[in-house]
Amino acid sequence: MDKPRSSQLRAIVVGAGPAGLMAAERLALADLEVDVYDAMPSAGRKFLLAGKGGMNLTHAEEFPLFQQRYFDRQQDLARALNAFTPQHIREWASSLGIETFVGSSGRVFPVDMKAAPLLRAWLHRLREAGVRFHMRHKWLSFKDKRLLFQAPNGEVEVSADIVIFAMGGASWARLGSDGKWCAPFQEQGIHLHNFVPSNCGFNLDWTTHFRQKFAGSPLMKVGIDLTDTKGEKRSRTGQFVISETGIEGSLVYAMSSYIRDLIQQDGSATVYLDLLPDKDEERVLRELAIPRGARSLSSHLRSKLGLHPVHNGLIQECLPKEIMHDTARLAAAIKRLPLKIVSTRPIDEAISSAGGVSFESLNEDFMLKNLPGVFCAGEMVDWEAPTGGYLLSACLATAYLAGEGAVKFLSQIRK
Numbered sequence: 001m002d003k004p005r006s007s008q009l010r011a012i013v014v015g016a017g018p019a020g021l022m023a024a025e026r027l028a029l030a031d032l033e034v035d036v037y038d039a040m041p042s043a044g045r046k047f048l049l050a051g052k053g054g055m056n057l058t059h060a061e062e063f064p065l066f067q068q069r070y071f072d073r074q075q076d077l078a079r080a081l082n083a084f085t086p087q088h089i090r091e092w093a094s095s096l097g098i099e100t101f102v103g104s105s106g107r108v109f110p111v112d113m114k115a116a117p118l119l120r121a122w123l124h125r126l127r128e129a130g131v132r133f134h135m136r137h138k139w140l141s142f143k144d145k146r147l148l149f150q151a152p153n154g155e156v157e158v159s160a161d162i163v164i165f166a167m168g169g170a171s172w173a174r175l176g177s178d179g180k181w182c183a184p185f186q187e188q189g190i191h192l193h194n195f196v197p198s199n200c201g202f203n204l205d206w207t208t209h210f211r212q213k214f215a216g217s218p219l220m221k222v223g224i225d226l227t228d229t230k231g232e233k234r235s236r237t238g239q240f241v242i243s244e245t246g247i248e249g250s251l252v253y254a255m256s257s258y259i260r261d262l263i264q265q266d267g268s269a270t271v272y273l274d275l276l277p278d279k280d281e282e283r284v285l286r287e288l289a290i291p292r293g294a295r296s297l298s299s300h301l302r303s304k305l306g307l308h309p310v311h312n313g314l315i316q317e318c319l320p321k322e323i324m325h326d327t328a329r330l331a332a333a334i335k336r337l338p339l340k341i342v343s344t345r346p347i348d349e350a351i352s353s354a355g356g357v358s359f360e361s362l363n364e365d366f367m368l369k370n371l372p373g374v375f376c377a378g379e380m381v382d383w384e385a386p387t388g389g390y391l392l393s394a395c396l397a398t399a400y401l402a403g404e405g406a407v408k409f410l411s412q413i414r415k
Ligand SMILES: Cc1cc2nc3c(=O)[nH]c(=O)nc-3n(C[C@H](O)[C@H](O)[C@H](O)COP(=O)(O)OP(=O)(O)OC[C@H]3O[C@@H](n4cnc5c(N)ncnc54)[C@H](O)[C@@H]3O)c2cc1C
Pocket: 014, 015, 016, 017, 018, 019, 020, 037, 038, 039, 040, 043, 044, 045, 046, 047, 049, 050, 051, 054, 055, 056, 057, 058, 137, 138, 139, 140, 166, 167, 168, 169, 172, 175, 176, 177, 178, 179, 180, 181, 350, 351, 352, 377, 378, 379, 380, 388, 389, 390, 391, 392, 393, 395
């Protein structure tokens, strides 16, 4: 049974990912009649996938540092991130019976690391609050003042006093976020930035020999150093994996926006690997110069410097073979190995996407300037962030603020 409503005002949320659910929650709190529509048979599919490797909800670092993770969009997101902070996210999860803990890296996880119990509790609370879900309803377009959906039994038109769109970005289309909403948005004159992969892997031209020998090999502690499109030096240490087609993994994802932008600007990107970030070049040179006697070079590199076959393979893949016998050049290569990256992996494989509804199209409450009463939230808005809980944090925060904005908008038109 639907809860009796004190107000006849009706809100529609399109998209039942974390952003849509947070928007629905905020609207239901204001005692609006809320209907959530989603193209998929069930809610929160990408959210559930995000929980597979450990659901990283948010990050516990100092707030100014946290805000900097949103690159050029930190100012645009400031109101949202302040309205629903990482601490609010932890309290919100706790209100659903999900306690969280801060991992050693500052990342915040549910105690059981899972997404499913949280999603279950959240959907239950929303239904209890009277939110109605209409699954298998794909939004097609604006039709006059109504929204047109493709439903299981044909097209349906619905209208509402306010709408919040939260249809996600353009990766992992099979989980629902296929970016197909872009065309009808553009028809309304809404300015969008093209979707591009974020937190993605990259393609390199590996030789067959290298690929066959090393695909799947991890590099546990390496540095990546590059000069970004603005001429600024960027470096970071972490781990990544050699893939069949190139490189992937957390360090690569963390640097992916800079690498992607360099490729977009120059057609390819050269990054420099530091294979021994804990040793300076002088020390590497000193240890390389120790006579190796009858030992092979690779066992010498392993015993003296802790370098594995994949490190040696990379050096030989990227530089002329004779370098292995020139101690000074080898030491320099170990500390600064140039790696030419040729392209991004397809967007559908990326953990997230950048691009979507531009901030110029939105007012400070995430309402579309040329469609009063229509709001956008989550990954469909043009911001990006590294992994580490920043993606969900901004999805929840933008949805919370859009929800607040929608309630404010309705109270103004009601006057
Ligand atoms: C493998 C993986 C791991 C991740 N891990 C983490 C993590 O640990 N921490 C973190 O912060 N982030 C993580 N993310 C990112 C995070 O899951 C997303 O940023 C987040 O789900 C985006 O939320 P959203 O609500 O904006 O969009 P989505 O979750 O994509 O939801 C959008 C919804 O809109 C629906 N939809 C789309 N188009 C239409 C339409 N035309 N009509 C009706 N419905 C439509 C979709 O079916 C979908 O349900 C991960 C992502 C992936 C792929």
